[in-house]
Amino acid sequence: MASESGKLWGGRFVGAVDPIMEKFNASIAYDQHLWEVDVQGSKAYSRGLEKAGLLTKAEMDQILQGLDKVAEEWAQGTFKLNPNDEDIHTANERRLKVVTDLRLWMRRNCSTLSALLWELIRTMVDRAEAEWDVLFPGYTHLQRAQPIRWSHWILSHAVALTRDSERLLEVQKRINVLPLGSGAIAGNPLGVDRELLRAELNFGSITLNSMDATSERDFVAEFLFWASLCMTHLSRMAEDLILYGTKEFNFVQLSDAYSTGSSLMPQKKNPDSLELIRSKAGRVFGRIHRENMAQALSPDMLATDLAYYLVRKGMPFRQAHEASGKAVFMAETKGVALNQLSLQELQTISPLFSGDVSHVWDYGHSVEQYTALGGTARSSVDWQIGQVRALLRAQQA
DSSP states (O other), X not given: OOOOSOOTTGGGOOSOXXXXXXXXXXXHHHHGXXXXXXXXXXXXXXXXXXXXXXXXXXXXXXHHHHHHHHHHHHHHTOOOOOTTOOOOOXXXXXXXXXXXXHHHHHHHHHHHHHHHHHHHHHHHHHHHHHTTTOEEEEEETTEEEEEEEHHHHHHHHHHHHHXXXXXXXXXXXXXXXXXXXXXXXXXXXXXXXXXXXXXXXTOSEEOSXXXXXXXXXXXXXXXXXXXXXXXXXXXXXXXXXXXXXXXXXXXXXXXXXXXXXXXXXXXXXBOHHHHHHHXXXXXXXXXXXXXXXXXXXXXXXXXXXXXXXXXXXXOOHHHHHHHHHXXXXXXXXXXXXXXXXXXXXXXXXXXXXXXXXXXXXXXXXXXXXXXXXXXXXXXXXXXXXXXXXXXXXXXXX
């Protein structure tokens, strides 16, 4: 007895599919998000069928009008989904439709992500350029390490995001490959012009093998890796800003527009937006406290500079490092700041210390010595800004 299910593939089956299996097998709850690109792909394929002589011009026009009606109802929220409706596509296997839809949807959203990413990078470079003169402590292991420019910190994150943008472009290239019309296994025997489909949907190229076209989801895995890495970079930046916004640091102040309060403690201003970025993604910059940043600088952060001073006097770095460490120990023992040690006291550590050691205690002098490309000196920060702005111009071209 023939199947009464009405399925396109039902001729080989006897009896209906169990409703539980129908529900388990259905993916419409997810696929419905692809409605717009599905209509787009179906229109292109209808034109391909008409060119192949499988549809008349009148039939194609009728189908295109029907698809326009479907799109209109979807946009208005009036389209009624019926999971029992059968989909019939001449020489267009369902999995090929879905993977084509997925590529179209990802391509469009990757373009949006790319634009947002470059907008964030542009904002960061603008801030770095405007606040180049702000110095503050650079931290390692949550301990003050060396004086750096605030711009240098901003650019450290902006540069990471430029790599994310480059990676996204590579992912987009592999997304932008058309599987539609290839056929599921052996190929498409009905003369559908895949180059026509490619041009209709503005894909960069077509898939090379029909079996691979149906099963390949490399581009999804690549995008997920990209997303996780980009979010890691955003999370790292957000974590720093959360710390810098605490009372203990008080370097930055997050705008009220991106903060919330506490239902119990009236004095609190919670950086919820940054905490969400830390766990998700986003873009927020607030106001910096220049005075607090400057006050956070301390002479002990110049211990490395003291070692460099001795290196410039001809001492090997290993010995200079040890001598600087002895100076730090001497200052701690005496209960004074490192820059309060007298020249005579420093000379008990090394005779290479002389009157010009006073230049070491200048924070501006400290950051300006790092002139190698990529450093925190003004010239290097300007170079970094120029490099990122060049990337921004190339992206806009």
